[in-house]
Amino acid sequence: MLLCQPPIRTTEEEKEGGGNVNMTESGAQLFARLDGRQSVRDIEPRLFPQNAQPGPGAVVELYGTEGTGKTELLYHFLCRAVLPVHAGGLELEVLFVDTDYSLDVLRLVGILDARLLAAAAESSIWPQRPEAHVRACLSRLLVAHCDSSRQLLVTLHTLEARLVSRPGPALVLLDSASAFYWSDRGEGGASVSKQEENLRKCSQLLAALLRDYRISVFASCHANRRRCGHASSSFSHLCRPWQRLVTHRVLCSRQEVAPARGGPRGHVFSAHCTSSSSGGKAYRNCSFRIGDGGLEFV
Amino acid sequence: MVLLREGMCPGLDEDFVRRLRDAQVKTVEDLVSSDMEDLAQKCSASYKALIAIRRVLLAQHAAFPVSGADLYDELLSSTAILSTGNPDLDALLDSGVYTGEITELAGGPASGKTQVCLGVAAHVSQHLRQNVIYVDTTGGLSAGRLRQMLRTQTSSDDEQMEALQRITVHRAFDIFSLLDCLYRLGGDGGGGGGLRQASSHGGSVKALIVDSVSAVIAPLLGSRHDEGMYMKSQVAITLKAMAKDFNIAALVTNHVTRSVEGEVQPGLGVSWSHVPRTRVLLERLPDADIDRPTRRCATLIKSSRRPCLIRAELDLQWWSRSERDTSGKRKLDRADS
Numbered sequence: 001m002l003l004c005q006p007p008i009r010t011t012e013e014e015k016e017g018g019g020n021v022n023m024t025e026s027g028a029q030l031f032a033r034l035d036g037r038q039s040v041r042d043i044e045p046r047l048f049p050q051n052a053q054p055g056p057g058a059v060v061e062l063y064g065t066e067g068t069g070k071t072e073l074l075y076h077f078l079c080r081a082v083l084p085v086h087a088g089g090l091e092l093e094v095l096f097v098d099t100d101y102s103l104d105v106l107r108l109v110g111i112l113d114a115r116l117l118a119a120a121a122e123s124s125i126w127p128q129r130p131e132a133h134v135r136a137c138l139s140r141l142l143v144a145h146c147d148s149s150r151q152l153l154v155t156l157h158t159l160e161a162r163l164v165s166r167p168g169p170a171l172v173l174l175d176s177a178s179a180f181y182w183s184d185r186g187e188g189g190a191s192v193s194k195q196e197e198n199l200r201k202c203s204q205l206l207a208a209l210l211r212d213y214r215i216s217v218f219a220s221c222h223a224n225r226r227r228c229g230h231a232s233s234s235f236s237h238l239c240r241p242w243q244r245l246v247t248h249r250v251l252c253s254r255q256e257v258a259p260a261r262g263g264p265r266g267h268v269f270s271a272h273c274t275s276s277s278s279g280g281k282a283y284r285n286c287s288f289r290i291g292d293g294g295l296e297f298v
Numbered sequence: 299m300v301l302l303r304e305g306m307c308p309g310l311d312e313d314f315v316r317r318l319r320d321a322q323v324k325t326v327e328d329l330v331s332s333d334m335e336d337l338a339q340k341c342s343a344s345y346k347a348l349i350a351i352r353r354v355l356l357a358q359h360a361a362f363p364v365s366g367a368d369l370y371d372e373l374l375s376s377t378a379i380l381s382t383g384n385p386d387l388d389a390l391l392d393s394g395v396y397t398g399e400i401t402e403l404a405g406g407p408a409s410g411k412t413q414v415c416l417g418v419a420a421h422v423s424q425h426l427r428q429n430v431i432y433v434d435t436t437g438g439l440s441a442g443r444l445r446q447m448l449r450t451q452t453s454s455d456d457e458q459m460e461a462l463q464r465i466t467v468h469r470a471f472d473i474f475s476l477l478d479c480l481y482r483l484g485g486d487g488g489g490g491g492g493l494r495q496a497s498s499h500g501g502s503v504k505a506l507i508v509d510s511v512s513a514v515i516a517p518l519l520g521s522r523h524d525e526g527m528y529m530k531s532q533v534a535i536t537l538k539a540m541a542k543d544f545n546i547a548a549l550v551t552n553h554v555t556r557s558v559e560g561e562v563q564p565g566l567g568v569s570w571s572h573v574p575r576t577r578v579l580l581e582r583l584p585d586a587d588i589d590r591p592t593r594r595c596a597t598l599i600k601s602s603r604r605p606c607l608i609r610a611e612l613d614l615q616w617w618s619r620s621e622r623d624t625s626g627k628r629k630l631d632r633a634d635s
Contacts, residue, residue: 066571067600082366095363100572101538104399105366105373107602141366147539150299150327151361157330158360182569183535186528187299201331222572256607267606 040092040171040216043080046297047073048248049282052275056170056214059206059245061177062271063221064252069269069290070220071102073252074173076295077218079111081171082140084133087119095142095159095169099152099179103143112137114293142169149180149198156205163213174219178238181224196239203241210245217245248275268298300326300359307354309347317341326355373398376545380428380505383421386612387414390596391576392603395547397504400537400573402600404552404564405580410594410614411551412438414580415509417617418549420447423464424457428504430465433479435513439467447617473514473529480536484543493544503546508537510551512565519567527569534573550574564599576601583611 041055054060062070078096083089096103112134120130146152162168180198188195209215224237251272270287288297301324304312321340323329329337330352338345381394388394395401395418403411416439419430432439444465448458468483470476483493483506493503515533518526541548553565564570564577577600583593592615598608 065568067606071602096366097361101542102572102575104575104602105370106377108366109370135367135370138366138370142363143366143369144361144363145542146361147535151359153327154330154356154359155361155363158356161356176572180531182524182527182531185524186531198327201327205331222568224568 040081040090043077043090043171047250047271047284047286048273049275049284052248052282054216054218054248054275056216057210058216058247059210060216060218060248060250061221061246062219062250062252063223065223068252068254069271069288069295070222070252071175072269072290072295073250073271074175074218074220075108075111077171078108078141078173079115079137079294082137083112083115083119084137086123087116087133089115089137091140092171093140093142093167093169094171094173095144096173096175097144097146097152097155098175099146100176101145102175105138109134109138110292111294118293149184149202152180153198153202153205156202156209160205160209163209163215170215172215172217174217176220176222177242178221178224181238199239200241203239203245207241207245248273250274302326302329307351307358309351314341314343314347317343326359330356330359378504378545378547380418380422380426380547382414382418383425384414384417384612384616386610386616387578387596390578390598390604390608390610390612392601395505395549396576397545397547398542399575400541400548400550402550402552402564402574402577403580404554404577404599406554406562406582409580409582410592411580412436412509413443413614413617415507415549415551416440416443417447417614418505419465419507420444420451420461420617422505424448424451424461426504428464429502430505430507431468431483431503432465433468433470433476433506433508435470435476435508436510437469437471438509443618450618470514473518473533476508476511476514477529477532477536480533480540484536484540493540493546503544506537506540506546506548508548508550510553511537512551512553515566515570516553530566530570534570538573554579574600576603 039056040058041053043054045053048054062073064070074096078094079089081090081092081094083091085091113130116130116133116137144155146155159168159172177199184198185195188197193200206217210217221238251274252269253272254267254269257266257268266289268287268289270285273284273286275282286297288295290296302310302315302318304310304315318324318329318337318341321337323332323337323341334345334348334352337343338348376397378397379392379394380397381388382391391401403414405411415432419432422428423430441462444462445458448461452458452461468479470479511533515526515530518529520526537548537550540546552570554562555565557563562579562581564579576598579597579599581595581597583590583595590613593611593613596610596612598604598606600606
């Protein structure tokens with residue numbers, strides 16, 4: 001059967017054929033490129049506007065100051081994506097690009113554990129070895145640590161090779177997009193275009209990957225001012241090509257709440273989502289708490 | 299930015315580099331992001347050779363993605379939780395400072411930041427028998443005080459000296475010497491004292507203390523803003539990478555400022571605020587200053603493990619308490635086992 005031919009062919013052809021390989025594509029290649037990847041559309045219906053859930057090709061930017069739950073939201077998406085279908089997940093492959101060195105795998109395992117247990121309690125079938133289930137989830141996750149915008153760019157280039165050869169990650173999480181903002185500013189000298197060069201190239205490359213392979217990107221972005229107003233126009237300080245890429249913006253914030261039942265003070269987090277993908281704009285607000293088992297919507 | 303040089307990878311000779319430079323391809327980033335077909339025509343090189351070079355450069359310079367399961371296994375085997383020696387602080391931090399991440403102590407003057415740093419250094423070197431690197435940027439390190447803390451834990455002079463031997467002190471009074479010091483520690487360089495060398499010699503370093511990080515960064519902010527921010531981001535990236543790569547617990551101290559509303563917040567601004575993974579705010583107790591001058595209030599204001607805003611009272615005297623009471627003894631045994 002033609003469709004089952006190993007997609008590794010692509011790279012071999014590329015090696016031998018030279019010039020116009022990218023122009024034509026066999027059915028098998030098209031199949032490998034598009035069909036193997038699943039949709040992230042249902043990743044979190046409670047956060048995004050109803051008629052504008054982030055589908056393939058979406059870029060979601062989570063924006064906020066420190067401690068407003070951006071990384072927790074990314075963990076939430078990550079868990080939803082890698083959990084098996086019977087535990088309410090999507091069973092996708094995910095690439096986590098960690099530019100902030102913020103990925104806490106122990107925390108992630110804690111959340112996965114809680115979700116798996118909750119799912120098991122609901123279906124009243126207790127898993128034989130919960131540890132193995134967590135491991136199975138984690139094996140769908142790839143983590144790349146980058147320490148400069150240059151490395152980020154080169155790493156994204158290798159992602160393409162990964163996507164070409166087999167149904168690779170359907171979801172790319174980037175924490176955070178603004179990690180190298182100041183070091184790029186410093187290294188670029190006086191010219192703004194030189195300062196933004198690497199992130200601009202990254203954005204252009206991502207745009208091509210989003211178009212060709214229908215992946216989705218969820219990225220966090222740190223605010224660079226302590227007080228950011230409510231106006232969504234004063235959003236991101238990153239370069240234009242990146243901003244053009246973004247289809248959904250989520251503004252994260254938190255409020256301190258009075259202690260419940262004599263406990264310590266706590267926080268309630270809120271997210272304001274704006275989507276500008278399908279012509280009109282759509283909004284949605286939601287709030288959540290963060291507990292041991294990750295996000296709990298209220 | 300990495301310039302293309304001859305000999306970087308097989309097939310990239312001097313002539314090739316020159317031809318690429320004529321086609322405005324000077325760096326690795328330029329090469330990997332340009333269209334290979336175009337480039338092959340522009341510098342009349344073989345397409346096949348270009349593809350091969352690009353592939354090698356990608357492999358050399360990209361971050362290699364690790365499977366989450368492998369990362370988890372690695373973490374389980376390598377993560378250590380270093381007890382700070384103070385049970386109240388340990389309880390607040392979920393049993394101590396974790397290796398692989400940055401923990402920050404924020405507080406005003408005389409809130410006990412340096413004392414906590416010294417206490418942690420003494421405890422890690424004496425009880426856990428691990429090496430400590432102490433970067434002192436304020437001149438606040440007092441060897442006498444360290445000795446005093448060690449004396450309460452062991453009466454043997456030799457053991458005290460051994461513990462002091464395990465604490466390596468670097469002094470850096472400006473940002474350049476701090477960065478130089480960190481690079482030298484992180485690099486495999488010939489200068490000696492590098493962490494890679496140290497770990498190959500058997501004595502592994504488990505804690506890196508920078509007291510204080512704000513003392514060298516804060517003077518840079520304000521005047522030439524971009525430059526200061528750049529330096530700050532370099533310190534942050536270097537510290538984070540060191541903590542992760544060498545599996546070290548990094549403990550840094552920071553000052554505090556007040557917002558317009560009069561709220562106390564950690565210093566160094568928003569771009570620093572997300573650097574540490576755990577942050578403890580140290581404050582003097584408002585009322586009981588005279589009765590208990592060494593007691594401080596610690597609030598956990600950032601953590602991914604415990605609910606934020608939990609408070610604990612801790613006694614700075616704990617590290618140099620005169621008699622070892624039973625609870626201290628029990629603590630000690632647990633740390634040893």
